[in-house]
Amino acid sequence: MVGIVVVSHSKNLAQEIINFSLDMAKADICIINAGGACHGGFGTDVDTIVEAIKKADDGDGVLIFVDLGSAVMSANMAIEFLEGELQKRVFIADAPILEGCIGGTMRASIGGTLEEVKTSSEKSGKYSKI
Amino acid sequence: MICKDKLVEFLNSVCDDIIRNKEFLNELDNNTSDGDHGSNMSRGFKEVKEKINGIGDESISFILKTISMTLISSIGGASGLLYGSSFLKVAELLDGREFIDKNDIIRIGEVVIENIKNRGKIDIGCKSMLDTIVPAFKTIELCSEENYDSQKMFSEVEKSAYEGMNSTKTMKATYGRASFLGDESIGYIDAGAASSYIIIKSIIEELRLVENWELRIESWQRTIVNWRIKGGVSYGRNCCGIS
Numbered sequence: 001m002v003g004i005v006v007v008s009h010s011k012n013l014a015q016e017i018i019n020f021s022l023d024m025a026k027a028d029i030c031i032i033n034a035g036g037a038c039h040g041g042f043g044t045d046v047d048t049i050v051e052a053i054k055k056a057d058d059g060d061g062v063l064i065f066v067d068l069g070s071a072v073m074s075a076n077m078a079i080e081f082l083e084g085e086l087q088k089r090v091f092i093a094d095a096p097i098l099e100g101c102i103g104g105t106m107r108a109s110i111g112g113t114l115e116e117v118k119t120s121s122e123k124s125g126k127y128s129k130i
Numbered sequence: 131m132i133c134k135d136k137l138v139e140f141l142n143s144v145c146d147d148i149i150r151n152k153e154f155l156n157e158l159d160n161n162t163s164d165g166d167h168g169s170n171m172s173r174g175f176k177e178v179k180e181k182i183n184g185i186g187d188e189s190i191s192f193i194l195k196t197i198s199m200t201l202i203s204s205i206g207g208a209s210g211l212l213y214g215s216s217f218l219k220v221a222e223l224l225d226g227r228e229f230i231d232k233n234d235i236i237r238i239g240e241v242v243i244e245n246i247k248n249r250g251k252i253d254i255g256c257k258s259m260l261d262t263i264v265p266a267f268k269t270i271e272l273c274s275e276e277n278y279d280s281q282k283m284f285s286e287v288e289k290s291a292y293e294g295m296n297s298t299k300t301m302k303a304t305y306g307r308a309s310f311l312g313d314e315s316i317g318y319i320d321a322g323a324a325s326s327y328i329i330i331k332s333i334i335e336e337l338r339l340v341e342n343w344e345l346r347i348e349s350w351q352r353t354i355v356n357w358r359i360k361g362g363v364s365y366g367r368n369c370c371g372i373s
Contacts, residue, residue, distance in 0.1 A: 037206035039173065042164070046211070047203050069306055070208040073249060077202070077211055 002108040002117045003030040003056025005064045006101060007044055007071045011036030017065075021101045025109035031101075032056045034064075044071045049078035053090055061089035061114035063121065065101045093118055095125035132230040132340070134190050138182050140336040141197065145179040147332040148172060148325065155328075159321035162308035167209060167321035174205035174213075190230065194221035208306065209322055212250050212259065216242045236274065239267030250305070257301035257308065257315065262326040265294035284334045295319060295327040 004021075008014040014035030021031060034052035037043025049064070056062045064075045075092050082090060091114070093100045103124030107117045132140070148155075148171050155168030178200050185193055194217050202214035219241040224230060230238075246260055247253055254264045269290040273283035296319065303315035 043206035
């Protein structure tokens with residue numbers, strides 16, 4: 001099953017996004033919290049993201065959700081630090097962190113492939129709110 | 131020519147200067163962001179200082195890689211990633227080298243600037259560290275082409291870096307959290323541009339001392355030759371200033 005990693009500048013925020021997403025999921029999936037800085041405050045940390053990706057992967061790949069700024073940079077760098085085979089099946093979703101994670105989690109929970117989970121999550125970010 | 135011992139000395143000075151300017155950098159950052167650039171940089175460079183003083187026997191490339199990983203994992207924001215990844219690029223460039231010489235400086239500038247542009251998706255004029263770094267390295271290129279002597283080049287490079295940093299005051303931020311402020315981000319020096327200036331200035335100060343040291347040795351050598359020609363222990367000692 002596709003695994004998910006949530007990279008927010010806030011570890012608490014990442015956890016609530018995960019909690020909300022799992023509430024909508026049709027089955028248990030692996031979502032790992034990689035939020036927060038190494039010093040415990042707001043920020044992101046490359047090592048944390050690398051470890052989260054390794055935990056989230058069971059061979060079907062991993063999709064990463066990011067909030068803004070350095071979260072994107074950190075996630076990109078984390079992917080660069082992965083070994084060859086794993087690196088090929090990890091992507092960052094071009095989606096808002098909450099809506100994307102919910103959409104992606106729901107799709108992953110019904111057995112979606114990495115490509116399907118990515119498409120679902122990125123589609124969910126394009127809905128108009130007014 | 132800078133060997134690894136000299137490099138560690140340089141880097142210690144850079145660390146000290148960043149740490150010393152923690153509050154100044156925080157104040158600048160507070161104008162357009164969350165006010166923690168100084169704290170983050172200070173934390174990162176304190177850890178760098180601890181790490182590099184235990185690895186003096188390792189290669190130049192290893193030392194730079196260690197700095198890279200330390201900054202990436204301890205600064206915790208875009209700056210750590212941009213500075214850290216730049217050190218990694220320089221480490222790769224200097225792999226296997228026993229020293230850094232003048233001919234390496236331009237290539238170092240090229241890889242650092244390319245890295246920051248690609249990774250940060252920024253360019254000069256975006257109100258960032260590049261606005262300090264690009265003018266500094268352009269000046270190095272120009273001075274090399276014009277065959278400026280070292281001391282004149284150091285002055286020109288520092289001036290370019292300073293002016294580059296100051297130019298960010300009139301820029302509108304177009305990347306990072308400051309970009310959310312729009313026109314309200316104008317009127318303040320970018321904290322990343324300032325920390326880059328501090329690093330460049332620190333390195334220039336160290337290079338000035340290296341150059342002076344070489345000049346001093348050259349002067350002593352000339353004196354020793356004169357002493358041998360003229361003869362006499364007392365003459366030699368007086369000229370060299372050796373008691």
